[in-house]
Amino acid sequence: MSASRPTADIPEMPDFSKEETPIASGPEPVSAPQAESAPVANYGLFNAESQGKLADATQKFVQKLGDYLGQALDDATSLEVRTYVSGDIGAVTYEKGQFGGDARLRAMTRVNIDGDTLVCVPETDGEVDIAVWSIHMDMVKQAQESRAELMKTIVSAAGSLASIFTPKG
Protein backbone atom coordinates (compact mmCIF):
# COMPACT_ATOMS: atom_id res chain seq x y z
CA MET A 1 0.00 0.00 0.00
CA SER A 2 1.33 3.38 -0.90
CA ALA A 3 2.27 5.45 2.10
CA SER A 4 1.73 8.80 0.51
CA ARG A 5 -0.80 10.61 -1.60
CA PRO A 6 0.03 11.00 -5.27
CA THR A 7 0.45 14.71 -4.85
CA ALA A 8 3.03 14.47 -2.13
CA ASP A 9 6.07 14.30 -4.39
CA ILE A 10 5.17 17.27 -6.47
CA PRO A 11 7.51 20.12 -5.66
CA GLU A 12 6.00 23.37 -4.51
CA MET A 13 5.81 25.78 -7.39
CA PRO A 14 6.45 29.48 -7.26
CA ASP A 15 3.21 31.18 -6.35
CA PHE A 16 2.92 33.76 -9.07
CA SER A 17 -0.49 34.80 -7.87
CA LYS A 18 1.08 36.28 -4.78
CA GLU A 19 3.34 38.53 -6.77
CA GLU A 20 2.47 42.11 -6.41
CA THR A 21 0.05 43.06 -9.11
CA PRO A 22 -0.34 46.78 -9.09
CA ILE A 23 -3.80 47.74 -10.16
CA ALA A 24 -3.71 49.69 -13.36
CA SER A 25 -4.89 53.19 -12.84
CA GLY A 26 -7.64 54.70 -14.91
CA PRO A 27 -7.26 57.86 -16.92
CA GLU A 28 -5.86 60.82 -15.05
CA PRO A 29 -8.78 63.12 -14.30
CA VAL A 30 -6.57 66.19 -14.34
CA SER A 31 -5.68 65.69 -17.96
CA ALA A 32 -9.25 65.02 -19.11
CA PRO A 33 -10.59 67.63 -21.48
CA GLN A 34 -13.78 69.50 -20.81
CA ALA A 35 -15.72 67.76 -23.56
CA GLU A 36 -18.09 64.93 -22.56
CA SER A 37 -16.30 62.47 -24.80
CA ALA A 38 -12.99 62.31 -26.54
CA PRO A 39 -10.62 59.85 -28.13
CA VAL A 40 -8.89 57.92 -25.39
CA ALA A 41 -5.33 56.74 -25.55
CA ASN A 42 -4.76 53.02 -25.20
CA TYR A 43 -3.63 53.08 -21.60
CA GLY A 44 -5.15 52.36 -18.23
CA LEU A 45 -7.80 49.88 -19.30
CA PHE A 46 -5.46 47.77 -21.36
CA ASN A 47 -2.02 49.00 -20.46
CA ALA A 48 0.88 46.85 -21.53
CA GLU A 49 2.02 46.05 -18.01
CA SER A 50 -1.41 44.86 -16.95
CA GLN A 51 -1.81 42.74 -20.07
CA GLY A 52 1.70 41.40 -19.78
CA LYS A 53 1.16 40.28 -16.21
CA LEU A 54 -2.09 38.57 -17.04
CA ALA A 55 -0.59 36.88 -20.09
CA ASP A 56 2.39 35.79 -18.04
CA ALA A 57 0.26 34.49 -15.16
CA THR A 58 -2.06 32.63 -17.51
CA GLN A 59 0.75 31.16 -19.56
CA LYS A 60 2.61 29.97 -16.48
CA PHE A 61 -0.55 28.49 -15.07
CA VAL A 62 -1.47 26.79 -18.32
CA GLN A 63 2.01 25.29 -18.53
CA LYS A 64 2.01 24.05 -14.95
CA LEU A 65 -1.54 22.82 -15.18
CA GLY A 66 -0.78 21.02 -18.42
CA ASP A 67 2.24 19.34 -16.81
CA TYR A 68 0.27 18.41 -13.73
CA LEU A 69 -2.76 17.14 -15.58
CA GLY A 70 -0.53 15.08 -17.82
CA GLN A 71 1.03 13.57 -14.73
CA ALA A 72 -2.41 12.93 -13.24
CA LEU A 73 -3.36 11.01 -16.36
CA ASP A 74 -0.10 9.03 -16.18
CA ASP A 75 -0.75 8.26 -12.52
CA ALA A 76 -4.26 7.10 -13.27
CA THR A 77 -3.06 3.56 -13.80
CA SER A 78 -4.40 2.52 -10.45
CA LEU A 79 -7.02 3.59 -7.98
CA GLU A 80 -6.58 3.21 -4.27
CA VAL A 81 -9.31 3.54 -1.67
CA ARG A 82 -8.80 3.16 2.08
CA THR A 83 -11.37 3.09 4.83
CA TYR A 84 -10.61 3.99 8.42
CA VAL A 85 -12.81 4.17 11.49
CA SER A 86 -12.42 5.97 14.76
CA GLY A 87 -14.48 6.42 17.89
CA ASP A 88 -13.04 9.91 18.28
CA ILE A 89 -12.39 11.64 15.00
CA GLY A 90 -11.14 14.72 16.82
CA ALA A 91 -8.20 12.68 18.13
CA VAL A 92 -7.18 11.47 14.69
CA THR A 93 -4.05 12.92 13.19
CA TYR A 94 -3.10 13.23 9.54
CA GLU A 95 0.56 12.88 8.71
CA LYS A 96 2.49 11.87 5.62
CA GLY A 97 -0.66 11.24 3.66
CA GLN A 98 -2.30 8.92 6.15
CA PHE A 99 -4.72 9.07 9.03
CA GLY A 100 -3.04 8.17 12.30
CA GLY A 101 -3.53 8.41 16.02
CA ASP A 102 -6.91 6.97 16.92
CA ALA A 103 -7.74 5.94 13.33
CA ARG A 104 -7.83 2.24 12.44
CA LEU A 105 -7.37 1.13 8.85
CA ARG A 106 -10.20 -1.35 8.23
CA ALA A 107 -10.20 -1.94 4.48
CA MET A 108 -8.16 -1.15 1.39
CA THR A 109 -8.72 -1.71 -2.30
CA ARG A 110 -6.29 -1.10 -5.12
CA VAL A 111 -7.58 -1.47 -8.66
CA ASN A 112 -4.99 -1.49 -11.46
CA ILE A 113 -5.74 -0.36 -14.97
CA ASP A 114 -5.37 -3.92 -16.26
CA GLY A 115 -8.14 -5.01 -13.90
CA ASP A 116 -5.90 -6.61 -11.27
CA THR A 117 -7.36 -5.85 -7.88
CA LEU A 118 -5.79 -6.03 -4.46
CA VAL A 119 -8.23 -6.10 -1.58
CA CYS A 120 -7.71 -6.07 2.16
CA VAL A 121 -10.94 -7.22 3.77
CA PRO A 122 -11.94 -6.11 7.26
CA GLU A 123 -12.69 -8.79 9.79
CA THR A 124 -13.95 -8.95 13.31
CA ASP A 125 -13.39 -12.10 15.37
CA GLY A 126 -12.42 -14.04 12.28
CA GLU A 127 -15.54 -13.00 10.35
CA VAL A 128 -15.74 -10.45 7.56
CA ASP A 129 -17.09 -7.21 8.96
CA ILE A 130 -20.00 -6.82 6.58
CA ALA A 131 -20.92 -3.32 7.70
CA VAL A 132 -17.46 -1.86 7.11
CA TRP A 133 -17.03 -3.88 3.92
CA SER A 134 -20.27 -2.54 2.54
CA ILE A 135 -19.29 1.07 3.30
CA HIS A 136 -15.89 0.48 1.75
CA MET A 137 -17.29 -0.99 -1.46
CA ASP A 138 -19.64 1.98 -1.79
CA MET A 139 -16.63 4.28 -1.51
CA VAL A 140 -14.73 2.28 -4.14
CA LYS A 141 -17.67 2.56 -6.52
CA GLN A 142 -17.95 6.29 -5.87
CA ALA A 143 -14.20 6.75 -6.38
CA GLN A 144 -14.38 4.94 -9.72
CA GLU A 145 -17.24 7.13 -10.87
CA SER A 146 -15.50 10.29 -9.67
CA ARG A 147 -12.32 9.31 -11.41
CA ALA A 148 -14.11 8.77 -14.72
CA GLU A 149 -15.73 12.18 -14.41
CA LEU A 150 -12.49 13.86 -13.40
CA MET A 151 -10.57 12.35 -16.27
CA LYS A 152 -13.21 13.68 -18.63
CA THR A 153 -12.83 17.14 -17.10
CA ILE A 154 -9.05 16.97 -17.25
CA VAL A 155 -8.99 15.92 -20.89
CA SER A 156 -11.48 18.65 -21.75
CA ALA A 157 -9.49 21.26 -19.81
CA ALA A 158 -6.25 20.16 -21.45
CA GLY A 159 -7.90 20.54 -24.85
CA SER A 160 -8.83 24.14 -24.18
CA LEU A 161 -5.45 25.17 -22.77
CA ALA A 162 -3.77 25.66 -26.11
CA SER A 163 -6.52 27.83 -27.55
CA ILE A 164 -5.71 30.86 -25.48
CA PHE A 165 -2.21 31.29 -26.90
CA THR A 166 -2.86 30.10 -30.41
CA PRO A 167 -2.57 33.03 -32.79
CA LYS A 168 -5.92 33.78 -34.33
CA GLY A 169 -6.32 33.43 -38.04
Place this chain on the structure above:
Amino acid sequence: MSATFELTLPNDEPVGLIGPWQAGAPASVSFAAGESSAPPDAPVWKVSLPADPLEADQALAEAEAQIAAAESALDEVPARLDAITTSQPRGVSFVAASFGVEAESPEADLLSLLDHARSVEQGRPVSYGAFDFASEAWEQARVQFEAFLGQLQREVLHFAWVETNVEGLLLARTTVGWGGDSDTLWLEGADAAQLAIHRRALQVAVKSRALRLRMFSTVTSGAAKLSLLLTTPAGAVLALPAAWKYVTDILAQIKSYQTLIQGGTNG
Protein backbone atom coordinates in the same frame (compact mmCIF):
# COMPACT_ATOMS: atom_id res chain seq x y z
CA MET B 1 -29.33 25.03 12.40
CA SER B 2 -29.30 25.68 8.69
CA ALA B 3 -27.05 23.81 6.30
CA THR B 4 -23.79 25.38 5.21
CA PHE B 5 -21.32 24.43 2.51
CA GLU B 6 -17.96 26.08 3.09
CA LEU B 7 -14.75 26.06 1.11
CA THR B 8 -11.63 27.18 2.96
CA LEU B 9 -8.38 27.79 1.12
CA PRO B 10 -5.09 28.28 2.92
CA ASN B 11 -4.49 31.97 3.54
CA ASP B 12 -6.89 33.03 0.85
CA GLU B 13 -10.54 33.83 0.31
CA PRO B 14 -11.92 31.59 -2.43
CA VAL B 15 -12.82 33.29 -5.71
CA GLY B 16 -15.32 31.89 -8.21
CA LEU B 17 -17.40 29.86 -5.78
CA ILE B 18 -19.97 27.62 -7.41
CA GLY B 19 -23.42 26.49 -6.33
CA PRO B 20 -24.00 26.25 -2.58
CA TRP B 21 -20.42 27.00 -1.55
CA GLN B 22 -19.44 30.00 0.47
CA ALA B 23 -16.09 31.11 1.82
CA GLY B 24 -15.23 29.34 5.05
CA ALA B 25 -13.58 30.96 8.02
CA PRO B 26 -9.82 31.21 7.57
CA ALA B 27 -8.06 28.04 8.71
CA SER B 28 -6.57 28.13 12.17
CA VAL B 29 -4.26 25.71 13.84
CA SER B 30 -6.44 23.80 16.28
CA PHE B 31 -6.46 20.38 17.77
CA ALA B 32 -9.73 20.70 19.61
CA ALA B 33 -12.14 17.79 19.22
CA GLY B 34 -14.25 18.18 16.12
CA GLU B 35 -11.98 20.82 14.65
CA SER B 36 -10.45 20.19 11.28
CA SER B 37 -6.91 18.78 11.39
CA ALA B 38 -6.44 19.25 7.69
CA PRO B 39 -2.90 19.86 6.48
CA PRO B 40 -2.30 23.60 6.24
CA ASP B 41 -2.01 23.56 2.45
CA ALA B 42 -5.17 21.52 1.73
CA PRO B 43 -8.40 23.03 0.45
CA VAL B 44 -11.12 22.10 2.96
CA TRP B 45 -14.68 21.48 1.80
CA LYS B 46 -16.87 21.42 4.86
CA VAL B 47 -20.54 20.46 4.82
CA SER B 48 -22.57 21.14 7.95
CA LEU B 49 -26.08 19.79 8.09
CA PRO B 50 -28.99 19.92 10.51
CA ALA B 51 -29.80 16.86 12.61
CA ASP B 52 -33.22 16.41 11.09
CA PRO B 53 -32.76 13.79 8.34
CA LEU B 54 -35.39 15.36 6.10
CA GLU B 55 -33.82 18.80 6.38
CA ALA B 56 -30.36 17.36 5.75
CA ASP B 57 -31.66 15.47 2.74
CA GLN B 58 -33.30 18.62 1.39
CA ALA B 59 -30.13 20.68 1.86
CA LEU B 60 -28.10 18.10 -0.03
CA ALA B 61 -30.73 17.85 -2.77
CA GLU B 62 -30.64 21.63 -3.20
CA ALA B 63 -26.85 21.61 -3.34
CA GLU B 64 -26.93 18.84 -5.94
CA ALA B 65 -29.46 20.79 -7.99
CA GLN B 66 -27.30 23.93 -7.81
CA ILE B 67 -24.23 22.02 -8.98
CA ALA B 68 -26.19 20.42 -11.81
CA ALA B 69 -27.51 23.84 -12.86
CA ALA B 70 -24.01 25.32 -12.81
CA GLU B 71 -22.78 22.38 -14.88
CA SER B 72 -25.51 22.94 -17.48
CA ALA B 73 -24.80 26.66 -17.53
CA LEU B 74 -21.11 26.02 -18.26
CA ASP B 75 -22.13 23.56 -20.97
CA GLU B 76 -24.11 26.30 -22.67
CA VAL B 77 -21.43 29.00 -22.58
CA PRO B 78 -19.67 28.04 -25.85
CA ALA B 79 -22.94 28.10 -27.81
CA ARG B 80 -23.97 31.39 -26.21
CA LEU B 81 -20.62 32.92 -27.13
CA ASP B 82 -20.85 31.52 -30.64
CA ALA B 83 -24.19 33.28 -31.01
CA ILE B 84 -22.40 36.55 -30.29
CA THR B 85 -19.20 36.04 -32.22
CA THR B 86 -20.81 34.65 -35.35
CA SER B 87 -23.49 37.28 -35.63
CA GLN B 88 -21.25 40.29 -35.17
CA PRO B 89 -19.19 41.31 -38.18
CA ARG B 90 -15.76 42.71 -37.50
CA GLY B 91 -15.28 46.44 -37.54
CA VAL B 92 -18.73 47.33 -36.28
CA SER B 93 -19.29 48.58 -32.76
CA PHE B 94 -21.07 46.21 -30.42
CA VAL B 95 -24.53 47.43 -29.67
CA ALA B 96 -26.39 45.10 -27.35
CA ALA B 97 -29.77 46.10 -28.75
CA SER B 98 -28.82 44.88 -32.20
CA PHE B 99 -28.36 41.38 -30.81
CA GLY B 100 -31.76 41.34 -29.20
CA VAL B 101 -30.21 40.49 -25.85
CA GLU B 102 -31.90 41.50 -22.64
CA ALA B 103 -30.61 44.60 -20.91
CA GLU B 104 -28.44 43.77 -17.88
CA SER B 105 -28.03 40.20 -19.07
CA PRO B 106 -24.50 38.73 -19.02
CA GLU B 107 -24.48 39.11 -22.83
CA ALA B 108 -25.40 42.79 -22.63
CA ASP B 109 -22.64 43.46 -20.10
CA LEU B 110 -20.17 41.50 -22.19
CA LEU B 111 -21.04 43.42 -25.35
CA SER B 112 -20.79 46.68 -23.51
CA LEU B 113 -17.36 45.75 -22.19
CA LEU B 114 -16.18 44.60 -25.61
CA ASP B 115 -17.56 47.72 -27.23
CA HIS B 116 -15.57 49.78 -24.83
CA ALA B 117 -12.46 47.70 -25.42
CA ARG B 118 -12.85 48.21 -29.15
CA SER B 119 -13.34 51.94 -28.69
CA VAL B 120 -10.18 52.24 -26.66
CA GLU B 121 -8.30 50.05 -29.11
CA GLN B 122 -9.35 52.24 -32.01
CA GLY B 123 -9.10 55.56 -30.21
CA ARG B 124 -12.79 56.27 -30.80
CA PRO B 125 -14.59 58.78 -28.57
CA VAL B 126 -15.56 57.33 -25.22
CA SER B 127 -17.61 58.95 -22.52
CA TYR B 128 -15.44 59.42 -19.47
CA GLY B 129 -18.12 58.13 -17.12
CA ALA B 130 -18.43 54.99 -19.19
CA PHE B 131 -14.66 54.73 -19.33
CA ASP B 132 -14.37 54.68 -15.57
CA PHE B 133 -17.14 52.13 -15.26
CA ALA B 134 -15.76 49.80 -17.91
CA SER B 135 -12.21 50.29 -16.74
CA GLU B 136 -13.19 49.35 -13.21
CA ALA B 137 -15.23 46.35 -14.30
CA TRP B 138 -12.38 45.15 -16.48
CA GLU B 139 -9.78 45.65 -13.81
CA GLN B 140 -11.90 43.94 -11.18
CA ALA B 141 -12.41 40.96 -13.48
CA ARG B 142 -8.70 40.80 -14.24
CA VAL B 143 -7.74 40.84 -10.56
CA GLN B 144 -10.35 38.18 -9.75
CA PHE B 145 -9.26 35.95 -12.60
CA GLU B 146 -5.63 36.17 -11.55
CA ALA B 147 -6.61 35.29 -7.99
CA PHE B 148 -8.65 32.37 -9.29
CA LEU B 149 -5.66 31.12 -11.31
CA GLY B 150 -3.48 31.22 -8.21
CA GLN B 151 -6.04 29.34 -6.15
CA LEU B 152 -6.66 26.74 -8.82
CA GLN B 153 -2.95 26.20 -9.18
CA ARG B 154 -2.69 25.39 -5.49
CA GLU B 155 -5.82 23.24 -5.65
CA VAL B 156 -4.49 21.00 -8.39
CA LEU B 157 -1.34 20.39 -6.36
CA HIS B 158 -3.19 19.08 -3.34
CA PHE B 159 -5.87 16.59 -2.51
CA ALA B 160 -9.19 17.90 -1.27
CA TRP B 161 -10.22 17.45 2.33
CA VAL B 162 -13.95 16.89 2.68
CA GLU B 163 -15.75 16.88 6.02
CA THR B 164 -19.37 16.23 6.89
CA ASN B 165 -20.81 17.46 10.16
CA VAL B 166 -24.32 16.87 11.42
CA GLU B 167 -25.42 19.27 14.12
CA GLY B 168 -21.79 19.83 15.05
CA LEU B 169 -20.89 16.14 15.13
CA LEU B 170 -18.11 15.24 12.71
CA LEU B 171 -19.34 12.15 10.85
CA ALA B 172 -16.60 11.57 8.36
CA ARG B 173 -13.58 12.96 6.58
CA THR B 174 -12.33 12.05 3.15
CA THR B 175 -9.13 13.07 1.44
CA VAL B 176 -9.45 12.74 -2.30
CA GLY B 177 -6.76 13.27 -4.90
CA TRP B 178 -7.29 14.43 -8.47
CA GLY B 179 -6.84 10.88 -9.68
CA GLY B 180 -9.68 9.68 -7.47
CA ASP B 181 -7.56 7.98 -4.77
CA SER B 182 -9.31 8.48 -1.48
CA ASP B 183 -9.00 7.81 2.24
CA THR B 184 -12.12 8.02 4.33
CA LEU B 185 -12.29 8.17 8.09
CA TRP B 186 -15.68 7.27 9.52
CA LEU B 187 -17.03 7.86 12.97
CA GLU B 188 -17.38 4.42 14.47
CA GLY B 189 -21.01 3.40 14.81
CA ALA B 190 -22.33 5.81 12.20
CA ASP B 191 -25.57 4.46 10.75
CA ALA B 192 -26.42 3.83 7.12
CA ALA B 193 -28.27 7.12 6.74
CA GLN B 194 -25.28 9.06 8.09
CA LEU B 195 -22.94 7.21 5.76
CA ALA B 196 -25.16 8.07 2.82
CA ILE B 197 -25.10 11.73 3.84
CA HIS B 198 -21.30 11.87 3.73
CA ARG B 199 -21.19 10.08 0.38
CA ARG B 200 -23.51 12.69 -1.08
CA ALA B 201 -21.60 15.56 0.52
CA LEU B 202 -18.38 14.12 -0.88
CA GLN B 203 -19.89 13.88 -4.33
CA VAL B 204 -21.01 17.51 -4.18
CA ALA B 205 -17.50 18.57 -3.16
CA VAL B 206 -15.74 16.49 -5.82
CA LYS B 207 -18.07 17.73 -8.55
CA SER B 208 -17.59 21.30 -7.38
CA ARG B 209 -13.82 20.91 -7.50
CA ALA B 210 -14.04 19.59 -11.05
CA LEU B 211 -16.35 22.46 -11.95
CA ARG B 212 -13.75 24.98 -10.85
CA LEU B 213 -11.37 23.44 -13.35
CA ARG B 214 -14.12 23.52 -15.95
CA MET B 215 -14.69 27.19 -15.18
CA PHE B 216 -11.08 27.84 -16.09
CA SER B 217 -11.29 25.96 -19.37
CA THR B 218 -14.61 27.61 -20.21
CA VAL B 219 -13.10 31.05 -19.60
CA THR B 220 -9.97 30.38 -21.66
CA SER B 221 -11.83 28.86 -24.59
CA GLY B 222 -14.39 31.67 -24.30
CA ALA B 223 -11.63 34.28 -24.42
CA ALA B 224 -10.27 32.63 -27.56
CA LYS B 225 -13.69 33.00 -29.18
CA LEU B 226 -14.05 36.61 -28.06
CA SER B 227 -10.60 37.47 -29.37
CA LEU B 228 -12.03 37.16 -32.87
CA LEU B 229 -13.93 40.35 -32.18
CA LEU B 230 -10.84 42.28 -31.17
CA THR B 231 -8.12 43.47 -33.46
CA THR B 232 -5.12 43.47 -31.16
CA PRO B 233 -2.69 40.54 -31.53
CA ALA B 234 -3.06 39.86 -27.80
CA GLY B 235 -6.83 39.66 -28.17
CA ALA B 236 -7.28 36.39 -26.32
CA VAL B 237 -5.37 37.58 -23.29
CA LEU B 238 -7.17 40.91 -23.44
CA ALA B 239 -10.48 39.06 -23.56
CA LEU B 240 -9.75 36.87 -20.53
CA PRO B 241 -11.23 39.28 -17.97
CA ALA B 242 -14.31 39.78 -20.15
CA ALA B 243 -14.77 36.03 -20.50
CA TRP B 244 -14.25 35.57 -16.77
CA LYS B 245 -16.84 38.23 -15.97
CA TYR B 246 -19.26 36.72 -18.46
CA VAL B 247 -18.95 33.20 -17.01
CA THR B 248 -19.17 34.33 -13.40
CA ASP B 249 -22.14 36.57 -14.24
CA ILE B 250 -23.94 33.57 -15.74
CA LEU B 251 -23.16 31.42 -12.70
CA ALA B 252 -24.33 34.19 -10.36
CA GLN B 253 -27.53 34.52 -12.34
CA ILE B 254 -28.14 30.76 -12.15
CA LYS B 255 -27.44 30.79 -8.42
CA SER B 256 -29.89 33.63 -7.83
CA TYR B 257 -32.54 31.81 -9.82
CA GLN B 258 -31.95 28.55 -7.95
CA THR B 259 -32.03 30.31 -4.60
CA LEU B 260 -35.30 31.93 -5.59
CA ILE B 261 -37.04 28.73 -6.67
CA GLN B 262 -35.61 26.73 -3.78
CA GLY B 263 -36.74 29.45 -1.39
CA GLY B 264 -40.16 29.26 -2.99
CA THR B 265 -40.26 25.49 -2.59
CA ASN B 266 -39.15 25.68 1.03
CA GLY B 267 -41.52 28.48 1.86
